[in-house]
Amino acid sequence: MTNKDIDVKLQRPTDFLILDCLADGRNVAVNISEEIDKSRSHVNVRLPQLADYGLVEKVGPAKNSGLYEITELGLLAVENREKYGEVEDFGQYLENATE
Template sequence: MRPVDERILETMRDEGNLTPQAVENFDVCSRGHASIRLSELAEYGLVERIAQGLYRLTDTGRAFLDEELDADELEATTKTS
């Protein structure tokens, strides 16, 4: 987890489903950086991709924000090619 990740998750909790461009529009970080971070957050189950470039906060992401889950407890899902 990086400091910007929590800001992205908080923005998603407050604003709903977001694209990387929307993350940039909310002055969290650049669109390119948001795209990278959202992909990483999806690997850990904190957000899920619901359409190309569109992400939503998961129950795991909400638990993290509510301090019910520590980032050290998260495991990346294995990608298959």
């Protein structure tokens, strides 16, 4: 879940492209950057931010493996992407949708 104190600020289209990529399965930044045609450094900046929002999570096996997967909340964000920019607080919108 997102932290209710964090205002979800997504970068369109990049963050949704990352989420779309991860909806297909776990992946690492270098592969994601190739797939979405964005720089690896930019993807490396966005992934931890998306994790802070609860939309993706870093998974093992090693703690520093850089392997990410989308969360249920992230899938919900992808499904409701048209609401981003329409609702005042997208994070709160997602939280309400999970209840």
